[in-house]
Amino acid sequence: MNAMLRETESATAPLAVRGLVHRYDGCNALDGVDLVLEPGSVLGLVGRNGAGKSTLIRVMLGLLEPRAGEARVFGEPALTLSDAAKARIAYVPQQPEALAWLSARQMLDFVGRFYPRWDKVFAKHMLERWQIPENKLLAKLSPGERQRVDLIRALASQPELLVLDEPAAALDPVARRELLREVALRAGDAGTTVLFSTHIVSDLERAASEVAFLHQGRLLFRCGVDDTKERYARLWLPARMSAAAPAQSLSRHRHDDGSLSLVVERDSRGCWPEAAELAGARIDALGLEDLFVEIAG
Amino acid sequence: MDASLLNIQPAASEPIYRQIAEQLRRLIAGGQLVPGELLPSVREVAAFHAINPMTVSRAYGIAESEGLLERLRGKGMTVAATRLANRTEHQRLALLEPQLQALARHVGELELPAEPVLRRLTKLLGE
Numbered sequence: 001m002n003a004m005l006r007e008t009e010s011a012t013a014p015l016a017v018r019g020l021v022h023r024y025d026g027c028n029a030l031d032g033v034d035l036v037l038e039p040g041s042v043l044g045l046v047g048r049n050g051a052g053k054s055t056l057i058r059v060m061l062g063l064l065e066p067r068a069g070e071a072r073v074f075g076e077p078a079l080t081l082s083d084a085a086k087a088r089i090a091y092v093p094q095q096p097e098a099l100a101w102l103s104a105r106q107m108l109d110f111v112g113r114f115y116p117r118w119d120k121v122f123a124k125h126m127l128e129r130w131q132i133p134e135n136k137l138l139a140k141l142s143p144g145e146r147q148r149v150d151l152i153r154a155l156a157s158q159p160e161l162l163v164l165d166e167p168a169a170a171l172d173p174v175a176r177r178e179l180l181r182e183v184a185l186r187a188g189d190a191g192t193t194v195l196f197s198t199h200i201v202s203d204l205e206r207a208a209s210e211v212a213f214l215h216q217g218r219l220l221f222r223c224g225v226d227d228t229k230e231r232y233a234r235l236w237l238p239a240r241m242s243a244a245a246p247a248q249s250l251s252r253h254r255h256d257d258g259s260l261s262l263v264v265e266r267d268s269r270g271c272w273p274e275a276a277e278l279a280g281a282r283i284d285a286l287g288l289e290d291l292f293v294e295i296a297g
Numbered sequence: 298m299d300a301s302l303l304n305i306q307p308a309a310s311e312p313i314y315r316q317i318a319e320q321l322r323r324l325i326a327g328g329q330l331v332p333g334e335l336l337p338s339v340r341e342v343a344a345f346h347a348i349n350p351m352t353v354s355r356a357y358g359i360a361e362s363e364g365l366l367e368r369l370r371g372k373g374m375t376v377a378a379t380r381l382a383n384r385t386e387h388q389r390l391a392l393l394e395p396q397l398q399a400l401a402r403h404v405g406e407l408e409l410p411a412e413p414v415l416r417r418l419t420k421l422l423g424e
Contacts, residue, residue: 042349181347188343188350205307206348226312226352279408285310 011075014039014161014193015060019069022055029055030066031217037195039160042187044204044225045197046288047214048296053197054094056214057165060195061091073161087115090154091163096146100139104132104149108156115157123156130175144170155182162186164196168203176200180207201289211288215296220250225288232291235264236282237275246273251295263294298330300337300345313348317356322392325365325376336366336374364388 015037022030029052037043047053058064060071062078071078074085099107104127112118127134130148138146147170154162162183168176184207186192198204204211205225212222223231237245239258249262263286264273276283286294303320305313324330339357343350357374360366367377404414 177347181344184343184347184349185340188340202308205313206305206346209349209351225349226314226355229310229312277405279405282406283402287308287310289308290310 011072013037013072014074015072015163015195017056017060017069017071020056020059020066020071021068022052022059022064022066024055028217030059033069033214033217033219035060035212035219035222037193039193040187040191041210042183042194042208043196043210043212043222044208045195045212045214046199046201046204046292047197048199051214051296052217053214054165057091057163057195057197061089061163088160089163090157090159090161092147092150092154092165092167094147094165094169095143096150101137103135103137104141105134107138107149108153111153112156117158119156119158123152126152126155129178146170148175151179155186158190160192162192162194162196164194166197166199168198168200176203183207201287201292205288213292213295220295228288228291229285231266232263232286233272234284234286234290234294235262235273235276236260236284237262237278238280241275241278241280244275244278246275248273253294261294263291298324298334298336300342302329303342303346305346305348307348312352314352314355314359317342317353318359319395321356321360321365322363326392330376332376332378334376335372336376338373363391 013036015035017036018034020030020033021028033056035056045053045056055064059066060078061073062071062081065079073081074088076082076085099110102110108123108127112120112123127149130152132145132149132152133141138149141149147167151164151167151170154164167179171179180203183192183194183196187194187207187209194207196204196208208225210222211225211228213220221228232250235246235249237260239260242254242258242260245252245260245262246264249264251263253261255261264276266272272283275281302324303317305316307313309316311319321330336357337345339350339353342348342353357366361368361374364377366374369375400414404411
């Protein structure tokens, strides 16, 4: 029954991958990743540098063939996407390189013809707003400017699926806030599905509806942003009680004085592990950044 | 009410929807928002703070279920006309729940038994 349910889900989902495995030079970049994005969701993908975020994104979109597993976009195999499916997607890589011999304005005029819902007014407005020298060749722009042009291209095409790889790196705080606003409102108004990778966790906390945490090629967890904050916490136990620590925890650090910090999860009834009730034990609510550091640090 | 009246801290351990719901409770309890006052739409709040609209709807939904807000047809969300005294004891007690839970947690951390805390609290409430 479950398998059938999954079949139907991934048959229509904007993005769905199962059992992805990929290696570079014998190192596991992806080590069995399953992930389905529901329409209209905004998924923030977090992980340390080298966790496999860009690899995962590239495999999901069919830009890289995995060693094992399958990736589907709108139900089609990612490696053999139809033009119709491609027209519904916009992807902004970390370092865009395409059409470098054109100026920003020429490039946007050119690619705009291929998108049925191209928003010309928006593209023009954003070029000014994000201070892009529109007549300079793309090859001559700084990496940050180049990625901003690509973000404008992606947003102006009004895609159904928007995939952004580390978009925050190229933007100052004002432009970042503007991008997040676009992402959040498009998800709300047009039901745009968004996947973005980032290591700036507060961005994710604003705009994302869900967070997926990639660590050493595996998804450690995937959860609603609000639920994550309510479901996980740090349990601190003084040295004399460390024997009472629950066997199950997402991370475990022993401090110099023998005390223990663990990331623990509420059970199905919403209760923390029993050790949290012991006198002297402490439960600390965590923001996503602290949670991320506790687990990956 | 203007969306800028809300103060959002995305990095806090308290989820954003709870921050909004809590601020609405306080603004209404403190009289900064008066019965009948129109709230900004979900989209306005989401746009101003660059947050996910679902988060704002969730907060509004909570405030509505607590009787703080009222959805008026064709107008949007407004501050409910009901006065504090008209709310059931259960609804008013629910407003205190976060503080009560925080207190219970502190008591546990300080390894205090319940009796002296309850005695002190009873005294404070009697004053």
